[in-house]
Amino acid sequence: MISLSPRATALRLVAKRTFTPSLSQPILRMRYSTVPLAYDLHEPAKPSVDNPNKNSPIVFMHGLFGSKKNNRTISKVLARDLGRSVYAIDLRNHGDSPHDPHHNYTAMAADVGDFIKQHDLKDPCLIGHSMGAKAAMTLSLTSPSLISSLISVDNAPVDARLESDFARYIRGMKEIESSGVTKQSQADSILEPYESSVVIRQFLLGNLHRPHHPESQVQKFKVPLSIIGRALDHLGDFPFKDPREVRFEKPALFVRGTRSRYVPDEVIPLIGQFFPRFELVDVEAGHWLISENPEAFRRAVVEFLSPKE
Numbered sequence: 001m002i003s004l005s006p007r008a009t010a011l012r013l014v015a016k017r018t019f020t021p022s023l024s025q026p027i028l029r030m031r032y033s034t035v036p037l038a039y040d041l042h043e044p045a046k047p048s049v050d051n052p053n054k055n056s057p058i059v060f061m062h063g064l065f066g067s068k069k070n071n072r073t074i075s076k077v078l079a080r081d082l083g084r085s086v087y088a089i090d091l092r093n094h095g096d097s098p099h100d101p102h103h104n105y106t107a108m109a110a111d112v113g114d115f116i117k118q119h120d121l122k123d124p125c126l127i128g129h130s131m132g133a134k135a136a137m138t139l140s141l142t143s144p145s146l147i148s149s150l151i152s153v154d155n156a157p158v159d160a161r162l163e164s165d166f167a168r169y170i171r172g173m174k175e176i177e178s179s180g181v182t183k184q185s186q187a188d189s190i191l192e193p194y195e196s197s198v199v200i201r202q203f204l205l206g207n208l209h210r211p212h213h214p215e216s217q218v219q220k221f222k223v224p225l226s227i228i229g230r231a232l233d234h235l236g237d238f239p240f241k242d243p244r245e246v247r248f249e250k251p252a253l254f255v256r257g258t259r260s261r262y263v264p265d266e267v268i269p270l271i272g273q274f275f276p277r278f279e280l281v282d283v284e285a286g287h288w289l290i291s292e293n294p295e296a297f298r299r300a301v302v303e304f305l306s307p308k309e
Contacts, residue, residue: 032107034114038096040068042075042086056123056148057085058305059112061132064166064235065204065223067095071129074290074298081302087124089115091135099224103231106239109139116146123148125305129290130155130262131235138239140248141274150252150275151301154260154287156267157243157274162236168194169204170229173221176208182217184208243273252278253304255297257289279304 058078060071068088075086090097091108100107112135116124126147128136133155140150141157172194176187184205191201208219240246252275256263263271271278281300285292 032102032104032110033100034107034111035092035098035100036118037092037111037115038068038090039115040072040075040088042072042079042088044079044083044085046083056125057087057121058082059116059121059124059126060086060088061091061112061126061128061135062088062094063130063132064228065094065169065207066129066132067207067222069095069206070203071290074294077294077298078301081298082305084125084305087115087119087121091132093224093227095222099227101227103227104234104239105134105138105237106142108135109142112136112139113143113146125149125151127151127153127301128155129153130287134238137248137274140250140252141240141246144248144250147250149250149305150248151304152252152254153297154256154262154289156254156263156271157238157240158267158270159238159241160236160262162232165195166232166235167229170225170232173204173207173223174225174229177220177225180218182219184219187219240274243270247273248275249277251304253281253300254278255281255283255289255300257285257287257292258282259285260287260289262287 058075060068060075062068062070068090071088075088078084079086089112092098092100092111093103112126124147126136126140126149128134128151130153133152134157136150137152137155137157140147172191176190179186179190181187181190187205187208188201191204195201195204207221207223209222210217210219254263254271254275268280271280283289283293283296283300285296290297
């Protein structure tokens, strides 16, 4: 069993008391063309016979500049521990998924919704970190019948200013592309003035690859930098503004890092209005809590998705 911190438990109760009934279930007005999403499937060696939801897979979504490979290890662990299949996907404009000029949460949610339908996934649980969390929340509010539960990792259903670091990363990555680097060490030297952390630089440079041009060894980024750069001003936004108009009435887990600023105490009541059946778990970590404290994250997810007595 995971014990919520006293602070987390108290906040959960406050959020539930401030719940406002839904008035209607709106359909988002914009409809974007969807793209087929690349994915890795991690299947359990022994599907759980004790889990009544053993046929309910997990769809795992990464954050900005991430990809399915970032969630490979934790996906395998969750597949093992829960006896469920885990689909780690690349969101649009990331990893091996197609590029599209529209990069917003409505479009990302539509892609994931189509992915669920195309793969005939029954009652999946959505797990999303950061950008992936807002995409998951958007889909859960847009098409709640498609999914069984939601796990939002260090993000909240609010408009928030995106940290300036991301714009700085884009500038550094564009300089790398214009320099025609052939080695990752060259790219790292260019990126170092933009980001001092070796760990973050390695994460960003994980997007480098050699396009299929036999005559050239030049490395490029899989992420379309111009598209992402134009989208940055809106990636802190959340498509739904009024919790009186829409809500997700199924189980939801919000996991936040104790050293992160993405889910401050002030937004907890609003989470409860959009997601009245939510639980909150604090993990001793920063924003990148899945990699910083994977065991605490694993325990939180397994406890939430395990059958309740």
